[in-house]
Amino acid sequence: MPRLAAASLAGTAVEFYDFFVYGTAAALVLGPLFFPEFSPLAGTLAAFGTFAVGFVSRPLGSVLFGHIGDRHGRRPVLFASLLLTGLATVGVGCVPSYATIGVAAPVLLLVLRFLQGLGLGGEWGGAVLLTAEHAPPGRRALWASFPQIGPSVGFLLANGVMLALSAGLTDAQFRDWGWRVPFWAAGLLAAGGLLLRGSLAETPQFERITERARLPLAEVLRGHWRLVLLTAGALSVGYAVFYAVSTWSLAYGTERLGVSRTVMLVCVMAAVAVKGAVTPFAAMLGDRYGRKPLCLAGCAASALWMFPMVELLHTAEPLLMFTGFAGALLAFITMFAVVAAYLPELYEPRVRCTGAAVGYNLAGVLGGALTPLVATVVAGGGGPPWGVAAYLSGIAVLSLGCFALLPETAPARERARRPSGDAAAV
Template sequence: MARLATASLAGTAIEFYDFFVYGTAAALVLGPLFFPTFSPLAGTLAAFGTFAVGFISRPLGSVVFGHIGDRYGRRPVLFASLLLTGIATVAVGCVPTYGSIGVAAPVLLLVLRFLQGLGLGGEWGGAVLLTAEHAPANRRGLWASFPQIGPSVGFLLANGVMLALSASLTDAQFAAWGWRVPFWAAGLLAAAGLLLRTSVPETPQFKQLAETGQRASAPLTEVVRGHWRLVLLTAGALAVGYALFYAVSTWSLSYATEHLGVSRTVMLTCIMAAVAVKGAATPFAAMLGDHYGRKPLCLAGCTAAALWMFPMVALLHTAEPLLMFLGFLGAMLAFITMFAVVAAYLPELYEPRVRCTGAAVGYNLAGVLGGALTPLVATAMAHGEGPPWGVAAYLTALALLSLACFALLPETRPVPAPVVEAAPA
């Protein structure tokens, strides 16, 4: 299990590095370079628009790779998704700017971001099922949480590289070539991830399905016909998690640097510190899910998010590093209280024959609702001199929506069989 969990964690870390490095670049530099004819606000919105395309393509990736995972095995998904995302990310770092090739530059950016999302949409389902379907029932939450640590590691890698470049280069150097370096580094990371995954075995549950001839011939059709309500509920339930993460990691970075005058270095440091704590807290929250159940943790996380959004925005608006960090930390702890357990929760909600498709589609549809829209909506709403209370209200409304959806989902934590004492002789 330790070897499998390591392979899953490494793969998700690499793929989310690819995904996150684009979000950071969109917040800091892509607007002026690829949309120079726009106003600063319109350029930022356009850059976040290309960022959102990656989320829109993720459900499609979950359909494509989910079909592969349910028909041909979880293992092939791990290789194909990582390869696709790695190639697309390196290519982003090679795209000429608007000043060199005109309108073709943002078009190429859009296409490559779409391919990034396509690969990431397949990665999560394959990586999570690799651990969840190998893990013992009483520790499934813990072992399945390791792929959920991967996004934190990927985020820290992506922003650590960006932070180092931002601190060591002038603004002109960073805009000219420095922002491209993290994208080029993705090629080396993808090669390392593919090498690590060569020894990963297929999961026992898929082997059983293959041996007994019970694999789904059309997984998406079965999911749509038999589990559509479950897909919509899981998408709505997880939407606030995506919104929290990208409000902190992407929108706040853009807002603080452009409107509050906070330096890139300070903002990246505050955000990275909060995400590092989130990553460290992931297995502990997952163990609570194994002990108390998946649903109670999710309800607690949603409630905390709903209560924390206005304080978070107020703390952000102070532009004081320690206070901003505390605001981000509260949001990240609410987030991981939910997302530490969903890697076990979602697979348990679906039968094995359509699990790769169903769990991944619900998870990635939530990304469209929460991740794709949040930076766009928040940027459009954050005007004026005072704190952007409209952003806080938007995030609170999403938290309440997710709370309602989680309330309608069943509990899935395996309950140990009762011990039957032998009758006395």
């Protein structure tokens, strides 16, 4: 299990590095470079629009790679998704600016971002099922939480490289070529991830399936459509909160509050580091007390914390901004530490890769793709952006209702007594 967990964590870290480095670049430099004829606000919105495309393609990736995972195994998904995302990310770093090739520049950016999302849509399902289907009963949430630490590691890598370049280069150098370096580095990271995953074995639960789904998506839509919609709505708040902190706040802090890039990146990175460190402990609570109580608590905490977070952000004081971000991400990880075990347990093994991944990535469209755009529009005038807080709290209430309608997959002590160890039968 440690070797499997390490391989899953490393792969998701690399894939989310690829995904996050684009979000950071969109908040800091892509608007002026690829949409120079727009106003600063419109340029930021356009850059966030290309950012959103990656979320739109993620459900398509979950359908494509979910089909492979349910028909041919979880292992092939891990290789194909990582390779696709790595190549697309390196490509972003090679796209000339608008000043060089004109309108072809944002078009290429859009296509490569689409491919990034396609690859990431397949990564989550494969990595989570690799650990969840190998994990022993009573410890499934803990082991399945390791891929959930990957996004924190990927974010810290992406923003750490951006921070070092931003601090070590002049503004002109950073805008000219410095922002491209993190994208080029994705090639080396992807190669390392592929090597690490080379010796992984297929999951025992997949090998025990005697009759595999011929068209997994059709079976999911026919027999589990309500479950897919509920999980998408339930997880939307996690995406909304995370990308409000990690992407929108960077643009708002630097453009509206006049805070330096370095200070904003440090505040967000410190909060993400706290989130990553807490992830396995929240997962252990999920093994002890069940998945649903943790998810409901995280939604409630998110709804209550959004207004204080916005007020703390508006102070432009580093320590206070960090406190606001950390509180929001702790509420977020209370939910997302256990969903890697929760979602697979809700689906039968023959369609599990497709069902869990589609629900998870569809939530990204509802919560992650729209949040930076909506938040930028409703941020308001000179006062604290209460419209953003109201929007995020509203999503939290919606997610709370969806989680309330989902079943608990079984307490850990009951699941440990089941001979099969498979909670999908509940």
